[in-house]
Amino acid sequence: MNVSMIEAQNVTKHYHSGRGQIIQVLGGITFTMQAGEFVGIMGPSGSGKTTLLNVIATLDAPSTGAIRIAGTDITTLNARQSADFRARRLGFIFQDYNLLDNLTIDDNIALPLALQHAPAAEVKARVARLMTEFGIASLAGRYPVELSGGQKQRAAAARAVIHKPALLLGDEPTGALDSHNAAVLLEILTHLNREGASILMVTHDAVTASSCNRILYMRDGMLSRELRRTGTRQQFYREILALLGEQDMNVGTAAALREAHP
Amino acid sequence: MTLKLALSGIRGRLRNLIVLLAGLVVSIAIFYMFQTMAWNTAFITHNAMINSIQLVYAMGSFLLAAVTLFYVIYAGGFLFSLRQREYGMYMTIGARRSRVRTVMLLEWLVIGGAAIVIGMALGCGLALLVSSLLANMLDTTFSGYRALYGPAVLFTVVFYVALLAVTALWSQLKLGRMRLLQLLRAGDSAERPARAGRGAFWGGLLGLGALLIGYIALTFMEQLREIGLLAATVMTPLGTYLLFMTWLPRLVRRAGRSDRRLAGIRAFTNGQLAFRVRDLSRMLATTALLVALGTGAIAGGIAFLNDAYLKARQSGQYDIVLENPDPQQLELLRAVTFEERHELRVKREDAVAWVARADLEAMLAHTPPVLEDGTVLEEALPGGQQAITWTSHPQWRQLLSGVLPASALGADEIRLADNSYFGAIGTAATTVWFGRSDDFLAYTDIWGELESGRTAYHWSKYDQYQDNLGLAGGTVFMGFFLGVAFLTMMASCLMFKILSGASTDARRYALLRKLGVRGERMRASIRRELGYLFLLPGAAGLLHVLVGMNLFAFILQQPYYRLWLPLLMFAVIYGLYYLVTVWMYNRLALPAPVSGDVPHTRQTGGGTRYPGGSMSRN
Ligand SMILES: Nc1ncnc2c1ncn2[C@@H]1O[C@H](COP(=O)(O)OP(=O)(O)O)[C@@H](O)[C@H]1O
Numbered sequence: 001m002n003v004s005m006i007e008a009q010n011v012t013k014h015y016h017s018g019r020g021q022i023i024q025v026l027g028g029i030t031f032t033m034q035a036g037e038f039v040g041i042m043g044p045s046g047s048g049k050t051t052l053l054n055v056i057a058t059l060d061a062p063s064t065g066a067i068r069i070a071g072t073d074i075t076t077l078n079a080r081q082s083a084d085f086r087a088r089r090l091g092f093i094f095q096d097y098n099l100l101d102n103l104t105i106d107d108n109i110a111l112p113l114a115l116q117h118a119p120a121a122e123v124k125a126r127v128a129r130l131m132t133e134f135g136i137a138s139l140a141g142r143y144p145v146e147l148s149g150g151q152k153q154r155a156a157a158a159r160a161v162i163h164k165p166a167l168l169l170g171d172e173p174t175g176a177l178d179s180h181n182a183a184v185l186l187e188i189l190t191h192l193n194r195e196g197a198s199i200l201m202v203t204h205d206a207v208t209a210s211s212c213n214r215i216l217y218m219r220d221g222m223l224s225r226e227l228r229r230t231g232t233r234q235q236f237y238r239e240i241l242a243l244l245g246e247q248d249m250n251v252g253t254a255a256a257l258r259e260a261h262p
Numbered sequence: 263m264t265l266k267l268a269l270s271g272i273r274g275r276l277r278n279l280i281v282l283l284a285g286l287v288v289s290i291a292i293f294y295m296f297q298t299m300a301w302n303t304a305f306i307t308h309n310a311m312i313n314s315i316q317l318v319y320a321m322g323s324f325l326l327a328a329v330t331l332f333y334v335i336y337a338g339g340f341l342f343s344l345r346q347r348e349y350g351m352y353m354t355i356g357a358r359r360s361r362v363r364t365v366m367l368l369e370w371l372v373i374g375g376a377a378i379v380i381g382m383a384l385g386c387g388l389a390l391l392v393s394s395l396l397a398n399m400l401d402t403t404f405s406g407y408r409a410l411y412g413p414a415v416l417f418t419v420v421f422y423v424a425l426l427a428v429t430a431l432w433s434q435l436k437l438g439r440m441r442l443l444q445l446l447r448a449g450d451s452a453e454r455p456a457r458a459g460r461g462a463f464w465g466g467l468l469g470l471g472a473l474l475i476g477y478i479a480l481t482f483m484e485q486l487r488e489i490g491l492l493a494a495t496v497m498t499p500l501g502t503y504l505l506f507m508t509w510l511p512r513l514v515r516r517a518g519r520s521d522r523r524l525a526g527i528r529a530f531t532n533g534q535l536a537f538r539v540r541d542l543s544r545m546l547a548t549t550a551l552l553v554a555l556g557t558g559a560i561a562g563g564i565a566f567l568n569d570a571y572l573k574a575r576q577s578g579q580y581d582i583v584l585e586n587p588d589p590q591q592l593e594l595l596r597a598v599t600f601e602e603r604h605e606l607r608v609k610r611e612d613a614v615a616w617v618a619r620a621d622l623e624a625m626l627a628h629t630p631p632v633l634e635d636g637t638v639l640e641e642a643l644p645g646g647q648q649a650i651t652w653t654s655h656p657q658w659r660q661l662l663s664g665v666l667p668a669s670a671l672g673a674d675e676i677r678l679a680d681n682s683y684f685g686a687i688g689t690a691a692t693t694v695w696f697g698r699s700d701d702f703l704a705y706t707d708i709w710g711e712l713e714s715g716r717t718a719y720h721w722s723k724y725d726q727y728q729d730n731l732g733l734a735g736g737t738v739f740m741g742f743f744l745g746v747a748f749l750t751m752m753a754s755c756l757m758f759k760i761l762s763g764a765s766t767d768a769r770r771y772a773l774l775r776k777l778g779v780r781g782e783r784m785r786a787s788i789r790r791e792l793g794y795l796f797l798l799p800g801a802a803g804l805l806h807v808l809v810g811m812n813l814f815a816f817i818l819q820q821p822y823y824r825l826w827l828p829l830l831m832f833a834v835i836y837g838l839y840y841l842v843t844v845w846m847y848n849r850l851a852l853p854a855p856v857s858g859d860v861p862h863t864r865q866t867g868g869g870t871r872y873p874g875g876s877m878s879r880n
C-alpha cells in the first residue's frame with residue numbers, strides 16, 4: 001500500500017535580516033515520503049536541512065507552501081493544535097540527546113506517554129519493554145548524567161517511539177556518537193523501520209545515510225538530487241559516497257569559477 | 263568599544279534589567295527607611311515600649327545588612343546568569359578576558375549607580391509618606407523623626423557602594439575562574455540529585471527536636487526567662503535549617519513519587535521541584551526565619567496598638583466628665599449612645615464640698631457604679647451628713663475623685679446634703695455631667711472635641727487613651743518598618759535566587775515544547791513549582807509567628823488579638839512577589855511564541871532569543 005506520510009508542496013522559508021534584507025533559506029521544496037519509508041536528508045552545512053526538519057516538525061512555520069503529514073495539513077494548525085500534533089504523531093531524536101537532567105531515565109522515556117495521561121501501569125510496562133529492547137534495562141532509576149553518550153541516545157530513541165508516533169524525526173542523531181554506538185543506534189532505527197515506522201533524519205555521514213532507503217540531497221535551500229536504494233547497503237554506501245564526491249566537486253568548481261570571474 | 267558592548271548588552275536585556283534595577287531600588291529605599299530610625303537614637307528611646315529597643319535596632323541593622331548582602335549577591339548572580347553565554351560568545355570571537363571583565367563591571371556600575379540615585383529618592387519619599395500616613399492614622403505626631411536624615415543617607419550610600427563593589431569583585435572572580443566552555447554551556451548541570459542517606463533521617467530528627475525545644479521556650483518565656491530567650495533564638499533557627507535541609511527534600515521527592523497521578527506534566531513538575539528544593543533548602547529555611555521575624559515585628563507593633571485599645575475598653579473610668587456643659591456640648595452628646603449617664607450637683611462652702619445626696623442615690627438606683635480599677639462599688643452610702651473620708655469610705659472617695667468639679671478640689675471634706683439642705687447653701691452649684699457610652703472607641707472624635715477647651719485638672723479616660731496610643735504608635739511604626747524591611751528583602755532574595763535558575767530551565771522547556779507540551783501547561787507547571795517554593799517557607803514562617811507571638815504574653819494582654827491583620831499584610835506582600843517571580847520566570851524560561859503560531863506570515867525576525875529554541879544548535 002502506498003500511503004503518503006509527508007507531502008510537501010513548494011515549501012519556502014525566509015528570514016528578515018536586521019538590515020531589512022530577506023534571507024531565503026528554503027527556496028521551494030516539493031517532495032513526498034511514503035509511510036514506512038526511511039529517508040535521509042543530506043547536504044552541506046547551511047543548506048537548510050535543520051530548517052526543513054523544523055518546518056516539518058511544526059516547530060517553525062513555512063513562509064509559503066503546504067505540508068501534509070499523515071493526512072493533516074500542518075500549516076493551518078494553531079499553537080495548541082500543533083503542540084498536540086507533535087505530542088501524538090511525532091517523535092524526535094536530537095544530536096545532543098536532550099534528556100531532562102532532573103528526571104530519571106525511566107521517567108524521561110515515559111514522558112511522552114505520561115503527557116497524554118496514559119494509565120500508569122501501561123506506561124510502566126512499555127518503558128520496561130523498550131528499555132530491554134534497546135539494551136538499557138540495567139540503567140533503570142539512573143539519571144542522565146550517570147550515562148554514556150550512547151546510552152543516552154538509546155534512551156532518547158526509546159522516548160521518541162514510546163507513544164508510537166506516525167513519524168520519527170532525527171537531526172543528526174548519530175552526530176555525537178562514536179562508530180560503535182552509532183551502529184547500535186542505526187540497528188535500532190532499522191529495526192523500527194522494518195516494523196513499520198516512518199523515519200526522516202538529517203545526517204552528514206555516509207555510513208549513517210546508507211541505512212536509509214532513500215536520500216534527499218539539499219543545496220542552497222533546494223532539493224538538488226535524490227538517491228534510491230536498490231541493492232545492498234554496501235552498494236548504497238558507495239553510491240552515496242559518489243554523490244557526495246560529485247557534489248563536493250560541484251561546490252569546488254563553483255567556488256573556483258566565482259574566484260576567476262567575480 | 264567596551265562601553266558600546268556594555269550599553270548594547272543593557273539594551274538587549276532591558277526588561278530583565280529593569281526588574282533587577284527595580285529590585286535594587288526597592289532594597290535601597292527600604293534599607294534607607296530603616297536607617298532613618300536606626301540612627302535616630304533619640305527618637306527610638308523616646309518612643310519605645312521595650313527597654314532594650316536599642317539592642318533590637320542593632321540586631322535589626324545587622325540582620326538587614328546580612329540579608330541585603332545576600333540579596334545583592336543573588337541579584338548579581340542573576341545578572342551573571344543572564345549574560346554568561348554572551349560573555350562566552352565575546353570570548354570565542356577573541357575578546358580578551360580583561361575586556362569582558364570591563365564590560366561586566368561597567369554594566370554593573372551603570373545599574374548600581376542608577377539604583378542608588380533612584381533608591382535614595384524613593385526612600386526619602388517613602389519614609390515621608392509612611393510616617394505621615396501612620397501619624398495620621400494613629401492621630402499622633404512622631405516628634406523627632408526625620409524622613410531626610412543625614413546620617414542615614416550617608417550610611418546607606420556608603421553601605422551600598424561597598425556592597426556593589428564586593429559583588430562586582432565576586433563576579434569578576436567567578437568569571438576569572440570559569441573556563442570558556444563552562445560559560446558557553448552555562449547551566450548544563452552535571453549533578454544528579456543526591457539520594458538521601460541514613461544521616462538525613464537522624465539529622466531531620468535532631469532538627470525536629472531542636473524546633474520543639476525552641477517552640478517550648480517561646481511558649482513558656484515568662485517562666486524560663488533568659489534561658490528561654492537563649493533557647494528560642496538558637497534552637498528555632500537550628501531546627502528550621504536542619505529540617506529544611508534533610509527531611510524536606512526527601513518529603514518532596516517521596517510525595518512526587520507516590521503521586522498516583524503521574525500523568526501529564528506533573529511528572530515533570532515533581533522532578534523539577536525535587537531538584538529545586540534540594541538546591542534551595544538553605545535559602546528556603548532562611549526565608550522561613552525572616553518571614554517569621556518580619557511578620558512577627560509587624561504583628562508585635564500592631565499588638566501594642568491593640569493593647570492601647572483594649573486598655574481603653576477595659577478601664578472603669580467614665581468615658582466623659584463635663585462640668586456645667588453648655589448647650590453646644592449637650593448637642594454633641596446627643597450623638598452618643600450612653601449605657602449610663604449621671605448628673606452630680608456640688609457646692610463648695612469653705613473647706614467642705616457638698617454633694618447632693620439625691621444625685622448619688624439616683625446613681626445607685628441604676629446599677630452600682632464601676633470603679634476605675636474595674637471593681638464594682640459595694641460600699642453603702644454613708645447616712646446623715648457624714649463626711650466621706652479617705653479612711654472610712656475609700657471606695658466612695660475613689661469614685662468621686664474622678665468626677666468632682668474643679669471647685670471641689672482642695673476641700674478638706676466631702677459631705678452629703680439632702681435636697682433642702684443643699685438648696686440652702688449660699689454658694690453657686692456646679693453640675694457635673696458624666697457617663698459611660700456603649701463603646702468608648704466609637705466616639706473618640708466626640709470625646710476629643712468635648713474636651714478640647716478643657717483646662718485639665720484630672721487625667722481623663724481620653725487623656726489616658728491618647729497617651730497609650732502615642733506610645734503604641736511609636737512601636738507600631740518601628741515594627742512596621744522593621745517587618746516590611748525584612749519581608750521585602752527576603753522575598754526579593756528568594757525571587758532572584760529562583761530567577762537565576764530560569765535560564766538553565768529554558769532548555770528544559772524548549773525540549774518540552776518539542777515534545778508537544780502546550781504553552782499553558784508549561785505555565786501551569788511553573789506556577790505550581792514556584793508556588794511550592796514560596797509556600798513552603800511561607801507556611802513554616804507563619805507557624806513560627808503563631809507560636810512566637812506567645813513571647814509578648816508578658817507585656818501584652820492579648821498578643822494574638824487581630825493577628826489576621828499582619829498576616830494579611832504578609833500574604834499581600836509575599837503574594838505580589840510570587841506573581842512577579844512567576845511572570846519573570848515565564849519570560850526567562852519559556853520558549854518565545856513560535857512563528858508556527860501564525861502560519862504563512864513574515865513574523866520571523868532576526869534570530870531566536872532563546873538558546874535551544876530550534877532543533878539543534880549548529
Ligand atoms: N532564525 C534565523 N534567522 C536567520 N537566518 C537563519 C535562522 N535560522 C537559520 N538561518 C539560516 O538558514 C540557513 C540554513 O540553516 P540550517 O537549516 O540550520 O542549515 P543546516 O542544518 O543545513 O546546516 C543558514 O544560512 C542559517 O544562517
Ligand SMILES: [Mg+2]
Pocket residue numbers: 049050051878880
Ligand atoms: Mg543543521
